[in-house]
Amino acid sequence: MAESTLGARVAELRRRRGLSQKELGAAIRRSESWVSQVERDVLPVERLSVLQRLADVLGVAVRDLRPEAAEPMAADRGDGHRPGSAVFEQLRLLLTGHPALEQLFGDEADRESAAKLPELRERVDLAWQLAHESRLVEVGSTLLELIPDLEHAARANATRRPEVLTLLSRAYQVAATAFTRQEEVDAAWVAADRALSAAEESGDALSVVAGTYRMAQAFLRLQRLEQAEQAARVSVAALAAQVEAEQPRPEVLSLYGSLQLMLAVIAATDGNRTAARAGLAAARTAADQLGEGRNDFDTEFGPTGVAVHAVAVAVELGDAGEALDTARTVDASTLSPDRQARFLVDVARAHAQRRQATEALEALLHAERLTPELVHTDHRARAVVRDLLQFAGRRPADELRELAGRAAVTP
Known part of the structure; x- marks a missing residue:
């Protein structure tokens, strides 16, 4: 069996346990059709959480089903070839310890830094632009100088501190996003937590929600689905009253819709079709209210964003035909x-x-x-x-x- 495919291994182990495809599917919260597709090697199983559930029900270790998944995070990261690993190692070190310790001991900060607020804002915008273009090495290099400058500026002038802290939160959010995409999820978690702290101190409640969204992304990549869902659901509940207002703010709709999309992806990852469809429906309603694609809090939320997530959800659920049918209707060129x-x-x-x-x-x-x-x-x-x-x-x-x-x- 060592040389067989994943599908063949699952089928043989299932038969050994005396389970039907329907019974195996029910045990791991998947359909009989899903099991059939896996056993015929039509549907790959990429999620460690699903592999683990399969292994538990079949009474084997994950490596017995898929040997290369024995150390999934290391394999996914591909550390041996990942570009910019040195940059992200430096950025990881930057997150270690207090961000501006010397200022606590009376070292005079640059008093002109607060006056450079427009320049700092432009640099934060640039970092997010690079992230939206997947130029992650450049994101990391930018943040190595930007984050210390923002940390110092936040302590240089009390009157401008809330504005600088909002920018600092955005900078840590882009760091969390970049780390997540680099598979450095533990560092992403730290960056997202820093983003939350800066946002709360700034007094900008929506920035706090945006930071929570980045943290949920990190939880999702770690396959900590319950924590990801909890982070997203608490934020949705906090925004619900504002969404139901007669004229909800566009920024609120963007964050609310993005969080609903997150919940849809989490549910699809866990094989919960009903919850996945509900998340998509709620996000679609918010997008219809918004009426246009926006980029509030760098979420790119709008009708097109909902459509591309519908494709992602269908793929996660193993509904390849539905995913491709939806994809044919999507013009993603505006993203x-x-x-x-x-x-x-x-x-x-x-x-x-x-x-x-x-x-x-x-x-x-x-x-x-x-x-x-x-x-x-x-x-x-x-x-x-x-x-x-x-x-x-x-x-x-x-x-x-x-x-x-x-x-x-x-x-």
């Missing part, structure tokens, strides 16, 4: 390069679930043209490349082999 590329990765995943290798490769190559760094480092994109290599056997197409080389992926 950032990062969001467009992630949408294309989800399209590639849907094609891979249907073993449509040519179409999956085309979607990945399109995503790579938009944001090479994302496709080369994102764990989902790399998983699709690995699946395509396995589909191809000993003679992969030149374009696939070259993409695998650029992403340092082996079968």
Whole structure:
């Protein structure tokens, strides 16, 4: 069985336990159809939490089902080839300890720093622009200077402190986002916590919600679904009264809708179709009220954002046909390069679930043209490349082999 596919292993172990496909599906909160697709190797199982539930029910270790998943975070990170690892190691060190200790001992801060508020705001905006373009190494390099400057500015002039703290919260939020995408999730957690602290001290309640959103993203990547759901759901409840007002503020609708999308993805990851559909429906209602795509708190929320998340949710639930049908109706060109590329990765995943290798490769190559760094480092994109290599056997197409080389992926 060691040389067999994941699907063959699951099928053999299921039969040994005397379980039907329907019984196995019920035990792990999946449908009979889902089990059938997994056993036929139509549907890959990428989530560690799902692999763990399968292993528990089948009475084996995760490595017995999928040997390469024995150390999933290390494998996903691909530390040996990840660009900019030195930059993010420096950024990680920056988060260690007090951010401006020397000022507590009377070292005079630059009193002109508060007067440079417009410049600081431009630098924070630039960091987020780089993040939306998946230029994460440049994000890290920018933050190495920006965060200390903001920490010092926040202590330089009490009258401008709330404004600077709001910018500092945004800077830590982009750090959390970048760390999450680099698979440095523990550092993302620390950055998100710093963002929450700065936002609360600034007195900007919506910035606190935005920081909580970034923390939920980190929990989700860690597969701590209950914590991710709790963070998102508490924030949704806090915003509910404002959303139900006669004329809710656009910023409130953007955050509320983004959190509902987060809840939909969490539910889909956990195989909860009903909750996933409910999250999408609530987000769609908020987007309809908004009436246009916005980027409040760097969330890119709007009708198109809801549509691309609907594709992601369908893929997570194993509904490849629905995902592809929805994808054909989406014009993602108005979104950032990062969001467009992630949408294309989800399209590639849907094609891979249907073993449509040519179409999956085309979607990945399109995503790579938009944001090479994302496709080369994102764990989902790399998983699709690995699946395509396995589909191809000993003679992969030149374009696939070259993409695998650029992403340092082996079968």
